[in-house]
Amino acid sequence: MSQSYSERVRENILPLSVANTLPKAFEEWYFAGDTIDHEEAVEDCQLCDHEQLRYHFKIANEYTNKTLWVGSQCILKFQVTVYDDYGRTLNEKESKKKLNKLLEKMRIDSCIKALDIVAKKTNSKILISALNYYKNNKFLTPKFAFVVFWQLQKNRIDHSPSFFKISLKKQMYKDDLEEMQTERVHFFWKALTSSQRKIAIKLGHQPPNDS
Numbered sequence: 001m002s003q004s005y006s007e008r009v010r011e012n013i014l015p016l017s018v019a020n021t022l023p024k025a026f027e028e029w030y031f032a033g034d035t036i037d038h039e040e041a042v043e044d045c046q047l048c049d050h051e052q053l054r055y056h057f058k059i060a061n062e063y064t065n066k067t068l069w070v071g072s073q074c075i076l077k078f079q080v081t082v083y084d085d086y087g088r089t090l091n092e093k094e095s096k097k098k099l100n101k102l103l104e105k106m107r108i109d110s111c112i113k114a115l116d117i118v119a120k121k122t123n124s125k126i127l128i129s130a131l132n133y134y135k136n137n138k139f140l141t142p143k144f145a146f147v148v149f150w151q152l153q154k155n156r157i158d159h160s161p162s163f164f165k166i167s168l169k170k171q172m173y174k175d176d177l178e179e180m181q182t183e184r185v186h187f188f189w190k191a192l193t194s195s196q197r198k199i200a201i202k203l204g205h206q207p208p209n210d211s
């Protein structure tokens with residue numbers, strides 16, 4: 001850690017803490033559970049001054065009640081205490097898992113919000129139906145999956161294939177997949193599980209070249 005970096009952290013954290021050394025000061029801080037998605041990477045980390053952050057995580061001092069909005073990496077780097085829902089202190093691996101889960105939730109929420117805007121703006125009844133179906137069932141049918149992933153790519157909406165689960169449990173879903181054009185299946189291929197991809201191949205679909 002460079003001196004300039006260390007100095008920035010020291011200047012930001014010590015005036016808000018009781019302790020006057022970094023290691024001791026960080027023992028007073030904990031992740032408060034609040035997060036913000038600024039939708040664009042325009043904010044700074046109030047701890048290390050890192051620029052262009054999209055996601056903020058709130059940390060608080062248990063003695064001074066002061067707070068800072070920081071990046072998740074600073075919470076892990078400086079071993080800021082992270083608790084589970086029952087007040088138990090999490091270890092490093094558990095803390096990383098919790099923060100990543102919160103980060104993914106913010107990304108998913110932002111993704112759904114963006115799709116909602118597209119649906120309303122274009123008055124796309126099928127996209128509206130697909131989103132309502134997903135919100136109610138927490139998964140997509142193959143037909144709805146194509147619609148959703150097509151719109152995600154068309155509108156360049158930030159997403160991960162893992163955001164949307166696809167169901168092939170019912171025979172009608174498999175029939176729909178079989179009848180679908182392969183180029184449409186490729187839109188949501190990465191969202192299929194390995195076993196679902198095998199089913200798709202048996203139904204006559206070839207994997208995309210980049211799979």
